[in-house]
Amino acid sequence: MSDSALKRKVRExxxxxxxxxxxxxxxxxxxxxxxxxxxxxxxVNDGSYFQNLQVVVPADLPNYATEIPKLYPGxxxxxxxxxxxxxxxxQAVEVQARQVILIGACDPALYPIGKQKMSYEYLRDFxxxxxxxxxxxxxxxxxxxxxxxxxxxxxxxxxxWLHTPIITANDAEGAGQMxxxxxxxxxxxxxxxxxxxxxxxxxxxxxxxxxxxxxLEAEAYACSMGNVYTFGPTFRAENSxxxxxxxxxxxxxxxxxxxxxxxxxxxxxxxLKHLLRTVLEKCPLEMEFFKQRVExxxxxxxxxxxxxxxxxxxxxxxxxxxxxSGETFKYAVEWGIDLQSEHERYLTEKVFKAPVILTDxxxxxxxxxxxxxxxxxxxxxxxxxxxxxxxxxxxxxREDKEEILAARIKEMGMQEAPLWWYQDLRRFGSVPHAGFxxxxxxxxxxxxxxxxxxxxxxxxRTPGHIHI
RNA sequence: UGGUCAGUAGCUCAGUGGUAGAGCCCUCGGCUGUUAACCGAGUUGUCGUAGGUUCGACCCCUACCUGACCAGCCA
Numbered sequence: 329m330s331d332s333a334l335k336r337k338v339r340e341x342x343x344x345x346x347x348x349x350x351x352x353x354x355x356x357x358x359x360x361x362x363x364x365x366x367x368x369x370x371x372v373n374d375g376s377y378f379q380n381l382q383v384v385v386p387a388d389l390p391n392y393a394t395e396i397p398k399l400y401p402g403x404x405x406x407x408x409x410x411x412x413x414x415x416x417x418x419q420a421v422e423v424q425a426r427q428v429i430l431i432g433a434c435d436p437a438l439y440p441i442g443k444q445k446m447s448y449e450y451l452r453d454f455x456x457x458x459x460x461x462x463x464x465x466x467x468x469x470x471x472x473x474x475x476x477x478x479x480x481x482x483x484x485x486x487x488x489w490l491h492t493p494i495i496t497a498n499d500a501e502g503a504g505q506m507x508x509x510x511x512x513x514x515x516x517x518x519x520x521x522x523x524x525x526x527x528x529x530x531x532x533x534x535x536x537x538x539x540x541x542x543x544l545e546a547e548a549y550a551c552s553m554g555n556v557y558t559f560g561p562t563f564r565a566e567n568s569x570x571x572x573x574x575x576x577x578x579x580x581x582x583x584x585x586x587x588x589x590x591x592x593x594x595x596x597x598x599x600l601k602h603l604l605r606t607v608l609e610k611c612p613l614e615m616e617f618f619k620q621r622v623e624x625x626x627x628x629x630x631x632x633x634x635x636x637x638x639x640x641x642x643x644x645x646x647x648x649x650x651x652x653s654g655e656t657f658k659y660a661v662e663w664g665i666d667l668q669s670e671h672e673r674y675l676t677e678k679v680f681k682a683p684v685i686l687t688d689x690x691x692x693x694x695x696x697x698x699x700x701x702x703x704x705x706x707x708x709x710x711x712x713x714x715x716x717x718x719x720x721x722x723x724x725x726r727e728d729k730e731e732i733l734a735a736r737i738k739e740m741g742m743q744e745a746p747l748w749w750y751q752d753l754r755r756f757g758s759v760p761h762a763g764f765x766x767x768x769x770x771x772x773x774x775x776x777x778x779x780x781x782x783x784x785x786x787x788x789r790t791p792g793h794i795h796i
Numbered sequence: 797u798g799g800u801c802a803g804u805a806g807c808u809c810a811g812u813g814g815u816a817g818a819g820c821c822c823u824c825g826g827c828u829g830u831u832a833a834c835c836g837a838g839u840u841g842u843c844g845u846a847g848g849u850u851c852g853a854c855c856c857c858u859a860c861c862u863g864a865c866c867a868g869c870c871a
Contacts, residue, residue, distance in 0.1 A: 361830050369830050382831075400822095418831050436822065437806075443832085444807050444820045449864070504870060541871090566869060567797065579871065658867095668867095722871075767871030780864090781871095 333408050339377035345411050345421040353381060353407045353423060354431075356460065357399050359443050368396055370428075372405060375459075378466055378613035382414065382422040383407050395430045401443055402434030402460065448783050455787050455795050463621065466614040467784055470607060471772055475559075477606035478580055478768075481599055482557045487582060490549045490556040492542030497534055498746065505565035506537035507575075538563035543581050543765065544697070544750055547726060550583040550761050551753050557582040559768075567791050571780040574769060576789040583763035589699075589708045589725040592762035593685050596712050596721050597638045599766075600683070604634045607775055614776075623777025629716050630775065636682040643667075643689045643706065649679055666693045672711075672718040684713045696740045697750075698724040699760075700732055710764070717774045723764025730754040 333352040341351060355374030362368040366387035371380035385396055399405060409425035416422070436442070440454045441461065451458040458464040479489065495509055511531045512518065518529040527535035542558035549556045558581045565575065582599075584591060608615060608630065619626050641649075650661040650671055655678075659668045667686075676684045688706040691698070698707035712721035727733045730751055737744050744751075772784040782788040787796060 359831085361833055363827060363830070363833090364825085365827050367828055367830075369833090371831075380831095384829080387828085415829055416831065440806080442807060442821055445832095446807060450807070452863095562871080564870075568869065569797090569864090570867085570869095571865070573870070577871070719871085765871065770871060 337376035338372065338374045338379070338381040341381055341411055341423065342377055342379055342419075342421055347411055347413060347421070349411050350408065350426070351411050351423060353383070353409075355381070355405065357401055357403045357405055357434075359401055360399050362397075368392075368399075370399060370405070370407075370425075372407065373465075375465060378462070378469070378617065379419070382416070382419050383409065383425050383428070384422055385425045385428055389425065389428060391428070391430075396428065398430060398433060399428075400434050400436040400439070402436075402439045402441060403430060404432040404434075405429060406431055448780060452782060452788070452793075453795065459786070462617060464783070466611075466617050467772065467776055467778065468786065470611050470614055470776055471784065473607050473610045474603055474768070474772060474775065477603050478557075478559055480606070481602045482555075482582060485555070487555040487557045488549070488553050490542070490546055490553075490558050492539065492545040492558045492560065494539055494561065495532075495536050496539045496545075497532070497536050498539075498544060504540055505567075506540055507563050507565045509536050509538060540564055541579065541581065541765065543583065543763065546581055546583040546763065547761060548749070548753060550585045550763070551757070551759060554586075555582070555584045569791065571782075572770065572773075574781055574785060574788055574790060577781075577785065578768035580766040580768055580771075581763060583761060585759050585761045587725075587762045588760050589687060589710060589762055592723050592725060592764055593638075593640065593687070593710055593712075596685070596710070596723060596764055597683075600712070600714075600721070601634055603771065604630050604775065608634070618776050618778075625716075626775075626777040629777075632681070633683050633714055638683040638685050638712070639680045640685045640687065642687050646671075646675060646684075646686050649675065653679065664690050664692065669718045672713045673715070676713040676718070677715045681715070683715070686711050686713065691736075694724070696736045696742060697726050697733070699727045700736065708762075712764075714774060716777075717770065720770060720774060721764050721766050723762065725760065725762040728754055728758045728760050730758070 333350040335352045335354070338353065338355060341353065353372060353374070355372040358371040358373045358380050360368060360370050368385040370383040370385060372383050373380045385392070389396070406429045407423060407425050408427040409423040411421060412424050414420060414422040441457050451461065451464070459468055482489070512525070512529065518526040520526040539562055541562060542560065546556055546558050560578065561576055562579045563576055566573065582595065584595065615627060644663065647661055647663050655674060657670055659670070661671060676682070687708070687710045688701060689709045690705060691700060691707045694707050694709045698709050700707055708725035710723050711719050714720050727736060733751065733754055734744060737747060769781050769784050773781055776784060778784050782790060
């Protein structure tokens with residue numbers, strides 16, 4: 329293309345038009361409307377903006393009869409033309425084409441993505457193409473904005489982004505089944521005298537797995553760097569077939585030194601509100617789309633979280649509220665049970681109609697590392713519950729006393745030896761510290777209203793499914 | 797891993813124990829400002845797979861495959 333016209337993105341043309349200027353646009357045809365009496369309209373999208381750019385193609389272009397009819401959805405094009413005020417009502421600006429070049433053709437007989445409605449389920453078979461749709465490109469941009477909002481929130485507050493390992497020898501947390509990482513010959517692995525696979529002969533000289541959480545390592549750095557956070561992939565080999573589980577997902581885990589549960593709860597509330605405020609500000613078109621096409625109440629739900637103080641109460645108080653409610657639950661409420669999603673959602677949606685932070689859970693239903701309260705029965709745990717989804721954040725103040733932690737490890741039937749380094753953190757200059765974990769895809773689900781977690785990560789991994 | 801539901805045209809879906817349907821897509825015709833374009837015509841089928849019941853099965857039964865949802869586990 330010999331023309332020296334300024335290359336611009338669709339976003340730039342639509343957001344800051346320069347009427348009268350000649351512009352060079354490159355993108356993909358989303359749809360084409362033609363009047364065979366002599367005018368064709370192209371909707372061109374280049375990924376920079378939710379909206380398409382309307383390109384008006386006049387019939388006097390030399391390739392009007394030969395190439396323009398072949399501009400099927402999915403074709404890539406270059407357009408040179410003038411930015412003008414649109415005569416149509418649906419857009420302020422459009423491009424009056426002087427030259428349209430078909431760069432890459434797209435055969436509609438073979439192309440899986442069409443103008444017609446497609447189910448999410450169908451599109452899951454085309455994860456490499458589904459970002460060409462409105463829904464999936466909107467999700468991709470929201471995901472990006474949320475990622476940067478996460479970094480922005482912590483960086484502004486002086487938190488250090490910590491890269492915790494993907495491959496780990498820890499299986500201490502018991503957060504679920506882990507993926508084994510091994511270079512041993514699976515047909516003939518070395519075996520010890522007992523006939524078991526001998527992982528001391530493996531690559532690392534030990535059995536290792538993909539991480540299920542960076543929390544324990546984050547604690548190590550918090551106990552020197554002050555405040556840190558992780559944001560990276562984690563892995564669970566659970567055979568879960570639900571709309572809320574992935575085998576590979578991203579997790580955010582801040583950890584603060586010299587901090588107690590109250591600091592943790594405040595951080596969680598500020599964090600969630602910052603994320604929602606940012607996405608509502610930076611993705612208004614995408615959010616409007618989710619409201620219209622995905623979840624009609626999404627904006628109200630997010631506003632409710634953004635504009636209400638989070639309600640704090642203890643697990644014990646929550647159990648009392650639930651028992652007094654007179655509501656019949658599928659699972660009866662008794663002190664000591666782990667609250668079901670029906671209970672959590674009842675609290676946040678019906679009782680308080682606001683986000684709820686529950687604290688001080690029975691120690692038997694929580695992890696070994698959570699700080700035991702003076703009552704000896706509960707731990708300094710917190711769950712943040714939001715309307716529409718239930719638990720979105722789980723956190724705790726960590727046990728900082730070596731003897732109590734050792735006792736808890738035994739109590740939970742875990743091995744003490746692999747946690748020697750974790751105990752060092754309590755031996756050498758121990759401090760109160762606290763943190764929480766947020767499943768990033770569940771956050772994206774919450775923000776977009778998307779029902780299935782497989783649709784909010786670009787390339788989902790679930791049991792039996794790994795398309796590309 | 798258990799329970800429930802589903803599988804019909806390339807896509808989204810109707811459908812009935814007795815000739816296989818619509819809309820979209822695509823093709824052709826019409827229309828000089830469309831925008832979910834519109835109007836008219838046309839092309840498109842192993843009704844998930846394998847058995848069984850029946851004069852006759854897309855429909856009823858059984859098994860299997862695949863998917864979704866719910867529960868458990870969790871984030």
